[in-house]
Amino acid sequence: MGVVRIVELPRIEGHLDVEIEILGEDIRVRAMAREGIRIYDMILRGREYSEVPDIVSRMCGVCSVIHRVTSVMAIESALGITPSDDILALRELATIGGHVQSHLIHLFYFILPDVLGIDSFIRLIDKNPGLIKKVMRIKGLANSIIEALSGRAVHPITTVNAETSFLPSRDKVYRILDELKATKNITLDISKIFLEAEFPDIPKEENFVSLASRDSINLLTGKISTTSGVMEPQAFLERINAIVEEYSTAPHFLFDGKAYMVGSLSRLNNNYPLLNGSARDLAKEFNLTFPSNSIFMNNKAQALEIVYFLERAEEILGRLLEKDELKLQSEKKHGNNFGLAATEAPRGLLIHTYQLENGKIISANIITPTAQNLKNIEKNASEYVRALLNNNFDLGEIRKQIEFLVRSYDPCISCAARFRKSNNLGKKLYK
Amino acid sequence: MHKLKVGIYSLSSCEGCIVQILNLEERLLEVLNHVDLVECRVLGLKHDDEVDVAFVEGFVSSDEEATKIKEIRGRSRILIALGDCAYSGMRFVAKDFGTSTIRADPINMYVNVDYHLRGCPIDSEEFLSLISDLIHGKKFKESSKTVCSECILLENKCLLDKGFLCLGPITRGGCNAICIANNKGCFGCRGLGDDVNISAFIESLKSKGISIPSYLLGLLKGPGYGSSQNS
Ligand code: SF4
Ligand code: SF4
């Protein structure tokens, strides 16, 4: 039937073309990252380690908090520094702010138009201004958490660490706490839009990878949970490999030679028993079961996470406020100059590694969630095209559905792009 | 009155400047009362026709993007470059002065830029004041002060005196010294101020016993592509 090329897929972060090729029985979908490289692992070489967080945060304007925090944690591990529990709690708070604003942008600005059959969220300014204001209020709240801890919502200025005596004033914290309490029902209301929406059910996802958790859904520390068991991040790194595709400026990753999925859905599939509070009640109310094998459920998983994360923020803040003083001293042992941190970005597992020598970076590697999802996107989109063809959908309709499917992964191409196809940087970075 | 038709575009970027605009929340709704946003890929808006004002974030990293920025310029009355990516090819953030290993061209290498909003990300208040000037048909003027002079007005404790590096004395203001207010030295994301003296700055760092980062010496020869451009 031919080739359909979706040029610069609208309503995602960054530039991605999607090509659907249908040649009889042979169906291929290509996820072609078009973004030019901006921060690549080589630009970090030769830098003082202290310069790294400010640079890597610029990988992505939507998830700058987690890039910053992850780089700091990886460098701390290279230097033999173990941050105190209070520091980790404060970083988790900032991270939660980042995740909630990212999920809100994805669900409302990117996905909602698919649900409502409109082209843009801003059409709601006339149709449903009340909803827009609710979303903006919660997004503003999420950003205010980041600002309180890190000075700015986009490209945070600081990361809570042992050297920074800077802590949010109690006043600010109480204001955030009050707003968290005052907006509870609004958060539930807006999340329900996605929980009750009817999404296609395509049970094709199988390999879910995320941090493994024990007490709460881990965002910053822990082992990695995969379909082949739980393992140390280093062991995971040894089992993934990056493929350089001619058509993409982002690498495509495989685990044990197979495509896999990272993101909200993986987090909930792997840690569902830990989802508690109102998010748990909502899942029951809407008959949602995890694990789920349908990628469209990633949207519902994000909606549940918004509720879960904001309640978790309230809990952490309450706990910290009860203390007379926070312990901000970290423990320092002798580091071996190699540092690794595996965290959960809004869009899934994120790994930073750095090798230092005399305080300078001699090599760096950043593995982003979207790069890990690209092969999976291609695989599942191909199968979805086949299913749609079997049900006699026309090309126009197929195109719409594939856009919706790709968007449901919440791809972020600014982060994922690592090289230009015209040079051999890709080959150098990923042999 | 005719509402300004506005488009927002991105080249190779982190899209943080757009996120900064979205983060205006209700103040953005206020802006959208006065202008007509017709094109913006992240918001699903497509227009492909003439606009009064084009905001462009990101730098040019390929011939394709060079063509794209020319095409956008061709159909916009006023073109505004957003952020350090568009202004200098992100050199003031990455401190990658001189010859770079990747192609990261500021957009005014290809087209005429009417106004720059500097910084990484852009400053929300500065964005709003530019919008207001445009709505009222006025010319926008960027801050001619340095970060340092803004900082002194705010009566922050000077970080240089505490022995920390701060690029405030050579950096263009307009951000209200936000980093210093957060207890961190300015790292110069807004580029150089007018007539700043880098050698004198290096000397003063020496006299305070602060170690000189090697990129400052590189900057003495100019930042590379993003250097003398100023609209
Ligand atoms: S200037 Fe900074 S915030 Fe703006 S697009 Fe570039 S990296 Fe992102
Ligand atoms: S802290 Fe920096 S910006 Fe502020 S007065 Fe000192 S040098 Fe200037």
Ligand code: SF4
């Ligand atoms: S203080 Fe310096 S680094 Fe911070 S925003 Fe202003 S110009 Fe940029």
